[in-house]
Amino acid sequence: MITLRDVTLRRGTKVVLDGASATLQPGEKVGLVGRNGAGKSSLFALLTHRLSNDRGEVEVPRHWMRAEVAQHMPETDDGATDFVLEGDVRLQAAKAALAAAEAANDGHAMAEAHAALSDAGAFDARARAQTLLMGLGFRIEQLDAPVNSFSGGWRMRLQLARALMCPADLMLLDEPTNHLDLDALVWLEAWLQRFEGTLIVISHDREFLDAITKVTLHLDEGKLVRYGGNYSSFETQRAERMVLQQAAFEKQQEKMAHLQKFIDRFKAKASKAKQAQSRVKALERMEKLAPVLTAADFDFEFREPVSLPNPMLMFDELSAGYGDKVIVRGVDRSVLAGQRIGILGANGQGKSTLVKTIAGAQPPLAGRMTQGKGLSIGYFAQQELDVLRLDEGPLEHMVRLAKDVGPPGREQELRDFLGQFRFTGDMVTQQVGSLSGGEKARLVLAMLVWQRPNLLLLDEPTNHLDLNTREALSMALNEFEGTVMLVSHDRALLREVCDEFWLVADGVVKPFDGDLDDYQRWLLDQSREASRAARKPAAAPGPAPAPAAVVAAAPPASREDRKAAGQARAKRSELTRPLRREMEQIDKQMGVLAEEKAALEQQLADGAAASAIAEIGRRLKAIGDELEAAEMRWLELGEQIEAMSV
Template identity: 70%
Template sequence: MIQISQVTLRRGVKVVLQNASVTLQPREKVGLIGRNGAGKSSLFALMTNRLQADAGDVDIPPRWRVGEVAQDVPETDDGATDFVLQGDIPLMQAQAALAAAEAADDGHAMAEAHQALDEAGAFDAPARAQALLLGLGFRSDQLDAPVNTFSGGWRMRLQLARALMCPSDLLLLDEPTNHLDLDALVWLEAWLKRYEGLMIIISHDREFLDAICNVIVHLEDQQLTRYSGNYTAFEEMRAERLSQAAAAFAKQQERVAHLQKFIDRFKAKASKAKQAQSRVKALARMEKLAPVMTAGDFHFEFREPLSLPNPMLAFDGISCGYAGTPIVQNVSRSVLAGQRIGILGANGQGKSTLVKTIAGAIPLISGKTTQGKGLVIGYFAQQEVDVLCLDDGPLMHMVRLARDVGPAAREQELRDFLGRFRFVGDMVQQAVGSLSGGEKARLVLAMLVWQRPNLLLMDEPTNHLDLQTREALSIALNEFEGTVMLVSHDRALLRETCDEFWLVAKGKVEPFDGDLDDYQKWLLDVSRAAARGQPIPDPPRGNSVAEAPAPAAKPKAAAPAPAAGKPSAPAPSKAPSPPPPASREDRDKAKQARIKQAEVTRPLRNELAGIDMRLAKLAAEKTALEAELSRPDASAEAYADLGRRLAHASAEMAMLEERWIELQTQLEALQAG
């Protein structure tokens, strides 16, 4: 087992761990979670001796083999299969031993080397390596392609395959799903469920954590807290723990106030001095409980669109691609106001190409796109650097956006706005190139919100977001009144925000008549058919994506995919499963209810916005009047006039504040109903 005891770890001036302890048992599948920057990757570095603890002990059995995904892929001409095979350390050692024995013509050493090769599974090693590559989305014609011909995302898949190829007792995976599409993600889940050793995964994908993990370790406030069960079970237990801590803190605060009141009242009276002094001692002895605060609390919302054209977009036989070569062709679809469209498909099929074309980032090859009057597109690019200038700070990005796109604003307004996205103080001037992936993603979200779009095109928005920010994004998308087109491998986000799905495959864009469970089942059917040499089954399809989708059958649990690695033991006992997803009919009802509620509450929200603007003007006017009244050189008539204007402004503010409370109460009642 792994035992972390009273560990303190510093990175520069930042304390990552402070007297932290946790114990992990063999064969456990552990999800290591915490907000971005909490120190999860630093803990991995501590366990692999890349960092040394400032205090405390990290005890890992010395004979344990550790598998980890390397972050840097070397420039090499080695083929993909050979590169993955090199991750099998015992196999490489046995091959080296055989070569040395043959060079020395040592028969005994050759026999031992052959035995080691047999134990390492040398006979089927190439087949196992290729099964890993195929499972992670590589095509058959790429299995022997040189490593240096692959892009960055595919090289990270090669590193993942290499880590999975290595026999290990401890497997450390840091965000293994970031460069995977849903097809590869389903396969990876099935493989990891059969892994025999202790596995620790850093991930912000809640469904992935629910499917894989039976233990959650939460890194927060420099402490490690262990929870049994998957992520859903963790949420429930942590909510209960926070509730109990909040109640204990409130109770203690009442006790402190009572003691302090007695001390303040009687400490000067001789007759009560002894009793007052005993309460002072009781107060000093009392262990102070901290107020319950969650550092991950983060909320934002998209502004109400100025208009909702319907249809938003109409595609007439469009073809999308690069340099005149189409990837998807002859797309004829309509995008309507209020739709929530999830775009599915394997990597390389053209999902991002379609979204980039709609956003205007790449030109149409052929066909025609008709935009609704007043269409405002907000585009979240998969690679944030596509829309960010790495040398400028967040404030400069917002200044440029307000100037070139609008709405216009003063610098202080932009600073206040960035503060709502956790860009505060000098951070607004920090070069974007030095920001973390999560911070860059939050900046792109801030820029989207500022533009007040009515159509959101989001291409993998969660790649660098922690769980709390993903939850905030899900809530914001559900409350957004416009249209959403979403490409994501985060199934929780797709389930919570999308009412229908498009499938991009074989150069076409077709409606997918089902939910994510149906999609995963279809992917497994495709995998089985390909393995057996049978015809690939067609996906379920609806009649038209512009029509309301018919209610889908109840989702069925997806069967596990066959493992691609060495034979392994059965998966551990099943962890608590997440609540079942809503049916298609329920999602349609929720969509209609959301649209209806927006229509009912719009007049109230408009009046509230008008009151807010008027109150801001009155507050500024009141401040100016008070400054004028403080001048010693004003005449009596001027004083009288200023006094009357100040009284009128105060009276109007009081009236508007009463109306604001009344409207807010009505709005909350409607939203609660």
């Protein structure tokens, strides 16, 4: 189990943990929650020994294998599957041991290494790695693409897959959903539900935490409090606890006031001095209960728009993309005042491309987009945090915004406005580069609100927001009088804000008739269809067939055509017959080798005689070489047969 006893941890002058204690049992799935800056990531660093506690005890079983998502972007030309395979440290250790044994021609060590490879699941490791990648949204043609060919968000998915590949006893996941779309998020939930080790996850996604966790660990004011249940259960329990705590505090205050009144009244009387002194000692001994002091919940509101054009936008056969590449085509829709539109679709289908085109960040490739008179767009881009000037403070950003974009405002007015977003005192001049991700996101929201837009285009606005700030955003959007177009993988936000959905898929934009539960079922259906298609033999190149309901019946082939087709099939069969026979022989050979390998590995497991171990190791090495050569020839024959069959 994991045990923290009276732990104190400092980061610079800040006390992150202050006499904190907690116990987690093996196999528990734990949500670690708390405000941004509370110290959740520091606790992860403590559990992985990247940080050392200043006081107290931290116990994690020494033999436990740990896994977490590396935060740095990988720079390598290795293929995606090979990169993920390196996350299986047990498999990599077994491979290294085999290489060392072969270099030393040590048969005994080779036998042990082969046994370790078998225990590590080497025979299906590559397939498991590719299953992880495809679950996280990678396409078949991307499985062996160089890591350096992927964008930053996809590289973080690679890091996540690499962490999931590790056969961990303890898995630490810090905001694993930030770079995922809904289909990958649903897949990850299912995977983590099956994970048998101990899991601690930091997330600001309420539905994700509710689906995964059974224990919630709350970090607040340097203390850790354990709650049984998921995040929704934690909220209920904490509210009840706070009510009881406040009631106990108020009752104690009444008792203390009564004691103090007795002391003040009788301390000067000789006949009552002894009783008064006992009351003084009772008052001193009393353990003082703290009042319920919580940081004020963050809230804000969007200003009333100056005007509400209707319609706000009209699209006429609009196409969007980059350069000559069309990603979304033929958009023919209108956006009306007051609509709340959620934009759904897998990563890479064109959601962000569509939003950028609407925002004017890139020109349409074809068609027309007509704006209503007085349209004012507020755009929150996924990369909005990156365009902040890191060497300037929030006040400098607001002064420039008021001057260049408007509306204008005096410095004191801008300071007061920033105060509504928790930028007070010296924070208004603190360099943005030193702010947390959540603080940067609040600054971007402040800049958005100041502009008084009537159309909000929000592309993943919650990636760096804690749960309280997400709740505040949801409430503000519901009170907003203008129109909202929202791209988000935060299902709670989509449910609370949007009353209709657009689906971006297969290059087109169309209304989605259903809610988020319907969308998740649709995603599962699409996944099953893709799996069935992947299992079918490759079809000849050409356009995809239309749905069965609209396909015209093909005219029957003539007798001469059928005869010619039959002769062609017979000729292809004759040409490929020797190759297919060789493939059958290789199949049988590989089956024999696999059986011999399994028998030898069983001998090792049963405790083979010491004199036989070295010979078993050498034979296992020879079998491995033979299997590799046979597999290569089998693949070559398959490619030749496929080429001759086209």
